[in-house]
Amino acid sequence: MDGDLVLLLNGIVSGLLLGGLYAAAAAGLAVSFGMLDIVNIAHPALMVAGGFLVVLVGTALGLDPLLVSVLLAVPFYFLGVAVYTFYHHFFERRGDEALQGLAFFFGVMFIIEVGLVMSFGPEQHFLDPPYAFITWRLGEIDIPLRMLAPALLAMAAIGALWLFLRRSFTGLAISAVAQDAEALRLMAVDPVRIKRLAFGLSVALAAIAGGALVVVQPVEPSSGQVFIGRVFAICIMGGMGSLSGCVLAAFVFGVVENVTATFYGPSWSPAVAFGWLLLVLAVRPQGLFGKAA
Amino acid sequence: MTRMTRRELGRLAAGATVLAAAPGLSFAQGAPIRIGYSMSLSGGLAPNGRSSLLAHKIWQEDVNARGGILGRPVELVFYDDQSSPANVPGLYTKLLDVDKVDMVTSSYATVMVAPSMPVVMQRNMCYVSLFGAGVNEAFQYNRYFSMNVSGDDIRGNYAKGFLDVAAKLPTPPRSIAILAVDNEFAQKAADSARYLSKQRGLRIAYDRSYPPTTVDFTPTMRSIQAARPDLIFIGSYPPDSNGILRAVSELRITAQMFGGGMIGPQIAAVQAQLGPILNNLVNWDVYSPEPTMDFPGIRAFQEKYRARAVQEQVDVLGNYLQPYAYAQMQVVEQALGRVGRVDQAALAADMHANVFKTVVGDIKFGASGEWSEPRNLLVQFQGITDGDLEKYKRPGTKVILFPENLKSGELRTPYGAPA
Numbered sequence: 001m002d003g004d005l006v007l008l009l010n011g012i013v014s015g016l017l018l019g020g021l022y023a024a025a026a027a028g029l030a031v032s033f034g035m036l037d038i039v040n041i042a043h044p045a046l047m048v049a050g051g052f053l054v055v056l057v058g059t060a061l062g063l064d065p066l067l068v069s070v071l072l073a074v075p076f077y078f079l080g081v082a083v084y085t086f087y088h089h090f091f092e093r094r095g096d097e098a099l100q101g102l103a104f105f106f107g108v109m110f111i112i113e114v115g116l117v118m119s120f121g122p123e124q125h126f127l128d129p130p131y132a133f134i135t136w137r138l139g140e141i142d143i144p145l146r147m148l149a150p151a152l153l154a155m156a157a158i159g160a161l162w163l164f165l166r167r168s169f170t171g172l173a174i175s176a177v178a179q180d181a182e183a184l185r186l187m188a189v190d191p192v193r194i195k196r197l198a199f200g201l202s203v204a205l206a207a208i209a210g211g212a213l214v215v216v217q218p219v220e221p222s223s224g225q226v227f228i229g230r231v232f233a234i235c236i237m238g239g240m241g242s243l244s245g246c247v248l249a250a251f252v253f254g255v256v257e258n259v260t261a262t263f264y265g266p267s268w269s270p271a272v273a274f275g276w277l278l279l280v281l282a283v284r285p286q287g288l289f290g291k292a293a
Numbered sequence: 294m295t296r297m298t299r300r301e302l303g304r305l306a307a308g309a310t311v312l313a314a315a316p317g318l319s320f321a322q323g324a325p326i327r328i329g330y331s332m333s334l335s336g337g338l339a340p341n342g343r344s345s346l347l348a349h350k351i352w353q354e355d356v357n358a359r360g361g362i363l364g365r366p367v368e369l370v371f372y373d374d375q376s377s378p379a380n381v382p383g384l385y386t387k388l389l390d391v392d393k394v395d396m397v398t399s400s401y402a403t404v405m406v407a408p409s410m411p412v413v414m415q416r417n418m419c420y421v422s423l424f425g426a427g428v429n430e431a432f433q434y435n436r437y438f439s440m441n442v443s444g445d446d447i448r449g450n451y452a453k454g455f456l457d458v459a460a461k462l463p464t465p466p467r468s469i470a471i472l473a474v475d476n477e478f479a480q481k482a483a484d485s486a487r488y489l490s491k492q493r494g495l496r497i498a499y500d501r502s503y504p505p506t507t508v509d510f511t512p513t514m515r516s517i518q519a520a521r522p523d524l525i526f527i528g529s530y531p532p533d534s535n536g537i538l539r540a541v542s543e544l545r546i547t548a549q550m551f552g553g554g555m556i557g558p559q560i561a562a563v564q565a566q567l568g569p570i571l572n573n574l575v576n577w578d579v580y581s582p583e584p585t586m587d588f589p590g591i592r593a594f595q596e597k598y599r600a601r602a603v604q605e606q607v608d609v610l611g612n613y614l615q616p617y618a619y620a621q622m623q624v625v626e627q628a629l630g631r632v633g634r635v636d637q638a639a640l641a642a643d644m645h646a647n648v649f650k651t652v653v654g655d656i657k658f659g660a661s662g663e664w665s666e667p668r669n670l671l672v673q674f675q676g677i678t679d680g681d682l683e684k685y686k687r688p689g690t691k692v693i694l695f696p697e698n699l700k701s702g703e704l705r706t707p708y709g710a711p712a
Binding site for chain 2: 003007010011014015017018021113114117120121122123124125126128133135142144146147216217218220221222223226229230254257258259261262263265266267269270
């Protein structure tokens with residue numbers, strides 16, 4: 001096979017796998033930011049906190065990090081419920097959610113980061129499952145399980161959430177609250193309760209993303225900063241509130257970054273990826289799968 | 294208020310006389326000598342910042358147990374700069390104008406040292422920095438002193454070991470790939486590799502930078518693999534170093550020599566995670582527990598450091614910058630001891646004139662404040678089968694290949710970590 005073609009195919013495949021990690025990181029934000037209009041800038045920090053707890057629990061119990069992350073999704077759901085309750089009581093209910101809400105989540109992010117330093121120290125922490133050192137080779141295409149396994153878990157979790165949002169009454173209510181909370185109230189559904197539930201789900205997804213991150217790379221308290229720009233860009237590119245758009249945008253981001261890095265050097269990767277975001281927004285201001293206002 | 298009788302006063306005086314005369318016991322008196330600095334205790338530089346702080350505390354305890362400096366106890370005044378260069382000028386202003394410390398030293402790393410320089414220079418303070426590379430090139434401040442092995446001429450020195458060792462390969466290399474993260478230190482490292490490679494007639498087959506936010510290094514390393522270089526020089530920071538080495542392992546990349554200027558493999562947590570992937574990596578370093586670096590005091594320091602490292606949640610080995618952080622304060626201690634007073638001009642003159650006996654060996658500062666003799670080590674990881682860290686406390690795991698006077702082993706080739 002031609003050398004450049006091999007590079008291109010590997011760039012695409014590795015980009016899709018990277019997109020899987022991005023999708024895991026961005027899916028929770030697609031719910032909180034995209035559907036609930038809550039600018040949870042602390043979401044990547046919550047993901048990293050999830051990663052630290054995955055390392056802690058997984059090391060203590062000898063369990064696979066991805067399995068631990070699924071188990072941790074339950075307490076993270078309740079953490080999300082608690083955070084939203086606080087946020088709603090002190091900001092949203094008063095109509096202060098715009099700037100003060102943003103400041104609140106910025107504070108949460110800072111507290112999480114400092115809390116992780118105080119609790120775990122500033123060093124890198126890792127938990128490598130045995131398969132993280134295995135690479136499948138399909139002809140000239142390399143597929144490291146370190147990237148594949150987290151991507152598959154992310155797709156499974158997002159798929160389950162998508163089904164829940166499409167098939168269950170509560171899921172439909174979450175979609176509805178994104179469109180018109182007052183109309184939902186007229187249907188005798190408490191929009192605050194629905195938002196609390198949805199925000200809990202978004203934080204639960206952060207735990208799963210944390211497990212995915214631990215398999216891909218070691219985590220340190222400031223690891224989340226790398227993802228802040230990307231996850232918000234992915235949500236916007238995919239279309240606010242669209243899970244399928246979020247996944248597609250994550251794949252686009254991953255592939256564009258890796259193909260650019262392959263042929264033009266990694267320095268250009270972020271510029272080209274964010275250039276694509278601008279291009280998409282120029283053509284479709286509502287994002288790939290968003291609905292025009 | 295209870296009045297002290299003449300007899301009680303006599304007993305007290307006698308007791309004080311006995312204690313003062315007791316061998317090995319010293320008591321510092323008077324107002325403390327206050328040494329101020331910012332340190333990265335949170336944020337990206339915190340792993341090295343926190344372990345440096347532990348080294349400073351150990352020095353403080355040691356020196357106070359010996360009676361302090363000039364008979365005065367030593368007090369450390371430090372603030373968390375959060376790894377943010379923007380915080381540094383304000384913290385040094387506070388240290389000098391509000392806290393009125395007697396001496397200032399620096400936080401860790403070039404990016405944190407540079408922003409403190411204008412404040413320090415305005416107050417004419419003598420300044421000993423920690424692992425700042427070429428900071429004084431721009432400032433030309435004659436009271437600046439650098440605790441860093443890179444010396445004056447980073448361009449001519451940093452990659453010299455890598456290319457000198459490569460020149461002795463059975464099959465002389467003809468090409469090199471250079472990859473470096475977009476930060477000041479790594480770019481200086483890459484510049485050195487580029488400059489010296491051209492001098493030696495090596496073809497530069499790949500020469501790129503990457504942003505610090507890079508998550509996946511697979512495509513970059515695959516491009517380097519496609520360029521088929523004989524040597525691969527990487528200037529990286531943690532956790533990038535980890536991602537690069539994992540990608541290299543997954544892609545089964547081999548080269549006659551791989552490494553160069555990676556920051557990360559010096560750190561215990563990275564060594565524990567990567568295990569045998571580090572085998573045959575040839576990399577820049579500053580310390581290895583080889584017999585050639587068994588300087589007076591280093592073992593005692595490391596014993597104290599390692600006894601507290603786990604509890605303090607810092608690097609458990611202390612094989613990287615921690616001895617240099619201790620030595621940074623030894624320079625301050627010895628200069629103050631010789632000068633006999635806190636006089637910034639006299640201290641600077643003393644630091645320029647004298648050799649310092651430290652746990653990292655004898656140090657002499659040159660005109661610019663950098664070490665007059667650079668000591669960039671090139672080490673190779675050898676014989677690693679797992680992530681157990683005990684082996685890193687003994688000689689033979691991180692063998693020194695360069696410089697010749699510290700050499701402790703022979704190069705093994707090629708680099709090609711197991712997939």
